[in-house]
Amino acid sequence: ITSKLPNNTTTIFTTMSLMAAKYNAINLSQGFPNFNCDPKLLVLVSKAMEEGHNQYAPMPGDILLRERISQKIETLHGAFYNPETQITITAGATQAIFTAIAATIHKGDEVILFTPAYDCYAPSVTLFGGKVVPVQLQPPSYSPDWMTVRNSVSEKTKMIIINSPHNPSGMLFSENDMLQLQEIAEKNNLLVLSDEVYEHIIFEDATHQSAARFSALAKRTFITASFGKTFHATGWKMGYCAAPENLMAEFRKVHQYNVFSVNNPIQKALATYLKDASHYNGLGAFYQQKRDYLIALLKGSRFKLQPSKGTYFQLLDYTEITQEADVSFAERLTKEYGVATIPTSVFNTENKDFKQLRVCFAKTEETLEKAAEILKSI
Ligand code: PMP
Ligand code: GLN
Numbered sequence: 458i459t460s461k462l463p464n465n466t467t468t469i470f471t472t473m474s475l476m477a478a479k480y481n482a483i484n485l486s487q488g489f490p491n492f493n494c495d496p497k498l499l500v501l502v503s504k505a506m507e508e509g510h511n512q513y514a515p516m517p518g519d520i521l522l523r524e525r526i527s528q529k530i531e532t533l534h535g536a537f538y539n540p541e542t543q544i545t546i547t548a549g550a551t552q553a554i555f556t557a558i559a560a561t562i563h564k565g566d567e568v569i570l571f572t573p574a575y576d577c578y579a580p581s582v583t584l585f586g587g588k589v590v591p592v593q594l595q596p597p598s599y600s601p602d603w604m605t606v607r608n609s610v611s612e613k614t615k616m617i618i619i620n621s622p623h624n625p626s627g628m629l630f631s632e633n634d635m636l637q638l639q640e641i642a643e644k645n646n647l648l649v650l651s652d653e654v655y656e657h658i659i660f661e662d663a664t665h666q667s668a669a670r671f672s673a674l675a676k677r678t679f680i681t682a683s684f685g686k687t688f689h690a691t692g693w694k695m696g697y698c699a700a701p702e703n704l705m706a707e708f709r710k711v712h713q714y715n716v717f718s719v720n721n722p723i724q725k726a727l728a729t730y731l732k733d734a735s736h737y738n739g740l741g742a743f744y745q746q747k748r749d750y751l752i753a754l755l756k757g758s759r760f761k762l763q764p765s766k767g768t769y770f771q772l773l774d775y776t777e778i779t780q781e782a783d784v785s786f787a788e789r790l791t792k793e794y795g796v797a798t799i800p801t802s803v804f805n806t807e808n809k810d811f812k813q814l815r816v817c818f819a820k821t822e823e824t825l826e827k828a829a830e831i832l833k834s835i
Contacts, residue, residue, distance in 0.1 A: 477797035501726035518546025522728035566615035573804030627765025754829035
């Protein structure tokens with residue numbers, strides 16, 4: 458058959474996790490915690506199953522869960538999203554992103570995204586006939602250059618995709634970044650997809666600049682979020698999309714034929730669990746401690762780093778160690794040293810000279826200690 462994605466192969470996350478298993482390496486590559494979620498949440502899931510919530514959820518999701526999400530957004534960002542018409546529960550953020558793109562991108566539309574970019578954006582755009590227009594983020598800050606964005610907008614531009622906190626760099630969009638984006642989106646009548654999966658993993662008391670906080674921007678934005686990141690349960694594949702009513706109506710037209718609805722008992726459990734804000738409000742401090750622990754352990758190593766400002770990822774610059782390309786260095790680190798990481802050049806980046814590897818620090822202290830000991834020896 459003629460491939461619809463001729464330039465894609467198996468994702469780097471699958472590739473590196475398989476390689477880690479094959480060589481029995483410590484897996485700091487694919488982003489997921491190696492500790493369990495809150496036992497209280499597990500009890501709520503089994504209770505929901507025992508109570509018989511094992512049939513289809515409503516197409517847009519459990520209404521109590523949507524109400525709790527609406528309350529959370531209002532409390533944190535001062536914006537009201539109607540749970541009936543503006544919030545849909547999805548199979549992870551991945552399905553929310555795919556659905557938002559499927560519902561809006563026509564053949565020939567251009568979509569601006571910032572590279573390095575999380576791997577699922579570009580193929581989703583390509584599948585629906587859109588053209589990806591990359592705007593490169595430059596180290597060490599990885600902050601967006603809005604003049605380049607302005608110059609990248611054409612008559613065909615339909616959407617801008619943003620991701621803050623940013624995977625893989627840990628960069629955060631500032632309030633000013635969001636205002637610049639708002640101005641460009643309004644002036645050019647663009648849609649925005651704001652991938653906010655790491656919304657609660659922010660360090661040094663910074664504020665998450667959700668698109669929901671900027672009313673003119675929010676009117677044209679799909680916000681996507683992931684319970685997997687927030688509740689240490691990436692394997693549940695649960696997330697949601699929040700968007701204005703006109704956009705959400707189109708989103709649901711696709712969602713209903715894509716999955717129809719998602720895991721009912723987990724939605725019931727999450728609705729109860731979300732009553733308590735303490736878990737997600739404490740998540741930044743929880744992961745900051747892990748970030749700081751890893752940084753302290755790596756002191757004196759030949760890897761250089763700028764502390765991540767958000768997400769559970771840290772980039773490591775290896776220019777002092779070798780000039781080899783990041784894909785081959787990451788392979789060698791896995792096979793010869795027993796630590797698996799993610800080479801950043803595979804995030805659709807234009808700059809193939811990046812000498813940066815991404816490590817995930819959502820790991821127990823013991824794992825971080827073992828990994829850091831090896832990395833220090835290189
Ligand atoms: N966006 C970004 C930036 C991510 O890092 C991830 C997960 N790695 C996702 C989306 C997908 O989230 P989910 O696992 O909920 O589908
Ligand atoms: N989001 C995770 C990461 O960036 C991976 C998820 C996946 O494997 N698709 O590592």
